[in-house]
Amino acid sequence: MLELLLARDGAGKAYDLLADMRALNPGVAPMTVYRAPEFLVEQGLVHKVAATSSFVVCKHGPHPHNDPVFLVCGRCGDATEWDNLALGDQVEQALAGLGLDAYGMEILWIACAARRRMPSGDSPSEM
Numbered sequence: 001m002l003e004l005l006l007a008r009d010g011a012g013k014a015y016d017l018l019a020d021m022r023a024l025n026p027g028v029a030p031m032t033v034y035r036a037p038e039f040l041v042e043q044g045l046v047h048k049v050a051a052t053s054s055f056v057v058c059k060h061g062p063h064p065h066n067d068p069v070f071l072v073c074g075r076c077g078d079a080t081e082w083d084n085l086a087l088g089d090q091v092e093q094a095l096a097g098l099g100l101d102a103y104g105m106e107i108l109w110i111a112c113a114a115r116r117r118m119p120s121g122d123s124p125s126e127m
């Protein structure tokens with residue numbers, strides 16, 4: 001399953017993965033395919049992006065104390081993990097003050113022009 005995601009450039013929707021699995025094994029049960037990425041999410045190898053209902057392979061290894069920050073393109077749905085632990089911690093602390101627990105963040109932006117580059121530094125400046 002992880003290999004199928006990597007073959008899709010690291011991201012895919014559940015039904016894309018089902019199509020890929022069926023191409024390899026026509027008899028595979030949909031539930032098996034839908035459970036596999038959830039398992040990878042629990043293992044911390046893959047993140048689920050709610051805005052696009054897709055699964056994205058984590059590029060940064062384990063997240064020790066905060067959950068991922070994703071930049072999601074509002075135009076094409078491209079989801080890029082933003083390795084910004086400071087922002088993650090800040091939002092997590094703010095939510096903790098309200099008695100809430102964050103489990104990830106998704107920031108919408110228009111990224112088509114900049115999608116080949118990962119944002120660097122503190123802010124996505126090329127907007």
Ligand SMILES: [Zn+2]
Pocket residue numbers: 047058059060061063068081
């Ligand atoms: Zn990650």
Ligand SMILES: [Zn+2]
Pocket residue numbers: 073074075076077078110111112113115
């Ligand atoms: Zn886009």
